[in-house]
Amino acid sequence: MMIRRRFLGSLLASGTLLVLACAAPASPAPSASEPTGPSGTLTVGIASDIISGDFHLATGGGNWPLTTYVPQGLTGTSPATGELVPMLATEWKALENGKVWEFRLRKGVEFHNGEPFTASAVKYTFERLLDPATKAGTRPQVAPVYDSIEIVDDYTVRFTLKAPNAIIPTLFGGQAIFPPKYTQSVGAEEFAKRPIGTGPYKLVGRRPGEVIVLEGFEKFWNTDKKQGPTRSQFKEVIQRIIPEDQTRIAALQTKEVGLIVNVPTASVKRLESSPNLKVQYVSSDQPIALLINSMAEADPKTGQPNPFRDKRVRQAVNYAVDVDNIAKKLLTGKERRSTGLGYASLGFDASIKPYSYDPPKAKELLAQAGYGNGFTTAIFDPTGRWPGSKEVSEAIGGYLGAVGIKASVQPAEYAVVAQNLLEKKLYGLSFWGQSGGPEPVTMLTFFYRSGPKAVRGVYQGSPEMDTLLDQALAEVDAEKRAALIKRMHRMYIDDAADLFLFFNVFAFAHDTTLVRWENTEFETTTGAAPYWALSPAR
Numbered sequence: 001m002m003i004r005r006r007f008l009g010s011l012l013a014s015g016t017l018l019v020l021a022c023a024a025p026a027s028p029a030p031s032a033s034e035p036t037g038p039s040g041t042l043t044v045g046i047a048s049d050i051i052s053g054d055f056h057l058a059t060g061g062g063n064w065p066l067t068t069y070v071p072q073g074l075t076g077t078s079p080a081t082g083e084l085v086p087m088l089a090t091e092w093k094a095l096e097n098g099k100v101w102e103f104r105l106r107k108g109v110e111f112h113n114g115e116p117f118t119a120s121a122v123k124y125t126f127e128r129l130l131d132p133a134t135k136a137g138t139r140p141q142v143a144p145v146y147d148s149i150e151i152v153d154d155y156t157v158r159f160t161l162k163a164p165n166a167i168i169p170t171l172f173g174g175q176a177i178f179p180p181k182y183t184q185s186v187g188a189e190e191f192a193k194r195p196i197g198t199g200p201y202k203l204v205g206r207r208p209g210e211v212i213v214l215e216g217f218e219k220f221w222n223t224d225k226k227q228g229p230t231r232s233q234f235k236e237v238i239q240r241i242i243p244e245d246q247t248r249i250a251a252l253q254t255k256e257v258g259l260i261v262n263v264p265t266a267s268v269k270r271l272e273s274s275p276n277l278k279v280q281y282v283s284s285d286q287p288i289a290l291l292i293n294s295m296a297e298a299d300p301k302t303g304q305p306n307p308f309r310d311k312r313v314r315q316a317v318n319y320a321v322d323v324d325n326i327a328k329k330l331l332t333g334k335e336r337r338s339t340g341l342g343y344a345s346l347g348f349d350a351s352i353k354p355y356s357y358d359p360p361k362a363k364e365l366l367a368q369a370g371y372g373n374g375f376t377t378a379i380f381d382p383t384g385r386w387p388g389s390k391e392v393s394e395a396i397g398g399y400l401g402a403v404g405i406k407a408s409v410q411p412a413e414y415a416v417v418a419q420n421l422l423e424k425k426l427y428g429l430s431f432w433g434q435s436g437g438p439e440p441v442t443m444l445t446f447f448y449r450s451g452p453k454a455v456r457g458v459y460q461g462s463p464e465m466d467t468l469l470d471q472a473l474a475e476v477d478a479e480k481r482a483a484l485i486k487r488m489h490r491m492y493i494d495d496a497a498d499l500f501l502f503f504n505v506f507a508f509a510h511d512t513t514l515v516r517w518e519n520t521e522f523e524t525t526t527g528a529a530p531y532w533a534l535s536p537a538r
Helices: 002-014 061-067 119-130 180-193 245-253 265-272 311-320 325-330 359-368 389-402 414-422 441-448 461-475 477-494
Strands: 041-046 075-077 082-086 090-093 102-103 144-152 156-161 201-207 213-217 236-241 277-292 375-383 403-412 429-433 499-510 515-516 533-534
Touching: 041 245, 061 414, 082 090, 102 119, 119 156, 119 311, 144 180, 156 499, 245 265, 245 499, 265 277, 265 499, 277 311, 277 389, 311 389, 311 499, 325 389, 325 499, 375 389, 375 414, 389 403, 403 414, 414 429, 441 461, 441 477, 461 477, 499 515
Parallel strands: 041 236, 375 403, 375 429
Antiparallel strands: 075 082, 090 102, 102 156, 144 156, 201 213, 213 236, 277 429, 277 499, 515 533
16 A cells, blocks of 8 residues: 555656545455445556547547446446446337437436436537537547437437438447536536546546546446446556556566556466466457558558558468467467457357468469569557557568568557547558447448548448448348348458457456455456456455
């Protein structure tokens, strides 16, 4: 506890920690006669910072240190089953063949500042999201679909769409809900510094690039861990941003932190053999890939034609890399090969096999495409966002070099890579995690729409893919929508839209003298730690 006080004390003394609320000092462990409740401080070593405190701007998975804990949407994904579950909405239904959707809202929920959650908050959230001045990250997905929202009563909202759409429970349901009175009173800039939500944790302090401080919200409504996050058993959670793996490990070994994320595989055995340290593996149905920029017609630096616009080159890249060996040597070895769609997603086709490791085939395809002598490209790596991404990217560069493609790894902060992807500025290959979860059409629209219509994708796409996406969006019948998704799945695998890698397995390590990790089933698509399943070691 002395380390924690020195750390925060130094930030307060320098005037660099933004304190948002009066965080109570860590409480001692209660005696058997004392009532149970949140107590103590959990200090966590995380690998990267959030992009923004504004939920409309912090839309990528790398913002999990904020968005997993502070805001909530109308719906969510069960961390235990991967299924769509009620959150701030208790039920929903399609009307008029999917052109109108009605959501019934949960009663008795409060925002962290005491403002009540009602239909007005939902209406305000979507109006703010759709305002071009907000620059919301999901506006390109929502605006083409949304027509209007009606408040039926305090706990019922009804969305009218421009056309029938089947994925509204995930597309609209997943948007973080804002408190209207608070947000309007403080303005966008101040809200980004002092965000308020309905989630299990309040943000009470932040120093960008160094620390994010959360406090358990004792009025949080959920008590079912299978449905989602529950009330915190820690009074306070200090998330220290420590990008370097070995520095993060050292902080755990010296008890500066009680938990670390993104444990590098090379360090797992050492940590597992250390007294009082334990490694936890958490699976994910998030497909990891190197996004291939086939959208750009030419290299922006040289003006030379973009080799990746040729399907044979993209296929060659997939054949050139021994993904299984990379996972075995550089990661946990527990990773499953990915074919670009979450294995828990509607329409996932297990019969689709990943590309095999076949360097002669890769060379043959490159020669057929006119690149027998290879070419030069870049691999952009968002530092610290996904476990082992730098090492994996470097290994991929080695495999590509063996077939004549000279690939240089260019590390950058996650926020930089994310923004450059949105602006279509990354030419070459980009290490990235796509979305898993129950409804994949949102992800497919995000990455595989043709040209500029793709929100974060850099795939050139095709009219046929766009047509299938439009049909899937409009198809309310889940069985028929699954059939359309299967067709798209096979199409972009055959077209080698990306260099398909694996499903992540996240390794966490904790000090058992400081932290108790409950043996609960948990799956993460973002790398978020289940703080609500952790408690002070007694």
